[in-house]
Structure formats: C-alpha cells, structure tokens
Amino acid sequence: MGTALVTGASAGLGLEFAWQLATAKHDLVLVARDEERLTRLASQLEAAAGIRAEVLVADLSDRVDVERVALRLRDDERPVGLLVNNAGLGLNQRLVGGDIAREEAALDVMVRAVLVLSQAAAESMTARGRGAILNVASVAALLASGTYSAHKAWVRSFTEGLAVELKDTGVTATALCPGFVHTEFHERGAIDVSSYPAIAWLNAENVVAAALADVRRGVVISTPSVRYRTISALARIAPRSAVRAVGRYRKAIEHPDG
Structure with missing residues (x-):
C-alpha cells in the first residue's frame, strides 16, 4: 500500500492519521520531537x-x-507516497507583548517546514508520477485570530497553488481545514476552551x-463536517470587518484580562 510520512505523529490528529494509515496497511515514517512516545507508538502500530x-x-x-x-x-530507494504535514502548535499569546521566539518557532513549524517538506515530497513524487x-x-485560515490564522491562511493558499502546479503530474495536494477537534492540541497549548459549545467540536477519527x-479523490480543500463547511462559506462572503469583529470577540474570551 506504500509508505506515508506523518509529522506531529505522537499526538492529536497526527496520532489518528498514524493509526488509520496503519490500519489501511501503509508503512509509516513517524516524525515528532518525543522519541519515547514515537518508539512506543511504532511498536504498537507494528x-x-x-x-x-x-x-x-x-x-x-x-x-x-x-x-x-x-x-x-527524497530517498527514492525508500519512496514515500503520502506526506502528511500535520505538526503544529497553539501559542495562546498576543503578538504585542508576547514572546517573539515562540512566534518564530511556530512560524518555522507551521509555515517553513510545510514549504520545505512539500517541495521535497513533490519533487520525488512527480519524478515517479504518483x-x-x-x-x-x-478553518481559522479564513478568520482573523492572531498569527495562528495567518499561518494557516498561508498553508491553505500555498496548498491551492501547489495543487495547480501539480496538475496532470499524478501527484495531488490537499489542505485539510477542520474546526475544533477533540485532541491534546488545546491542552498542550494551555488554551482555555471551556467557553466553546459542545456543537463546535469534531471527533478526530471522523476528521x-x-x-x-x-485525498483519495484528489480534493484540494477538505473541510470535514457540514457545520464547518457552512462556517467557511459564510467567512468567505462576510465583510472582513465582520470577520475581524469575531476575532476581537474570541480574543476577549481567551484573554479576559487584556
């Protein structure tokens, strides 16, 4: 069934990707920082x-x-047929007064790494024709919620452009745009989500x-669930002043003291 490389594989959506791909009989390359968790996961999957x-x-x-x-x-002797650029992090801080080193690290993980790894994968895959x-x-890519929205807007736009470039090569590019998903992401980022309604949450397995x-169908923008497809459609047609107002409301909830 081929090999898939998954970044951020030790937790959250990356962990779910690893399990579903393994169940579908894909060999895996598991990428993350935590060697102990990765080694344990690899043994469980095997x-x-x-x-x-x-x-x-x-x-x-x-x-x-x-x-x-x-x-x-780029290793053509051990080809990777699917790259899942999943690694990410939530900062839970404002840019003004925030730790700029953390902002730079987030940019590197969610933008630069996606660029570099996508290019490496695309060059090898197009040479093989698949x-x-x-x-x-x-979904935050369509909103105005700090640098996280900016990073994800870049990923969405970049992936669309890559899909255009890859047309008729046998290689596809898909941007996954979920909403809130029950994973470790918010806990690891120390983000308080207690005020968000239950209906906002998606199940990682379904996403x-x-x-x-x-991906199998070659869809370029993947937005799981009818409710988030509706939210995305509204965000695209709404005046940007309204979108920015939603961003201010979210920041007031997440940072009530400032």
Missing part, C-alpha cells in the same frame, strides 16, 4: 497492524532537523477519515 513503522525524531522548528526529514522524503501531499490548515477520503 504489533496491531502488521506494518513497518520508522521513527524519525525531529524538531521542525530546527532547520537542520527539517532538512533531515526532507532527505528522507503521490499525495496533505497539509493540515484550519482524519474524511481527510484521507478526500
């Missing part, structure tokens, strides 16, 4: 699904580590299943 799982420990905010992952994608790239963006189905 035992449960009978596939091969390779561990590649890397911090995608580190350019040297990103290049090591890119080299793995493959797929799945970049995890967000990943929908994303992989869209």
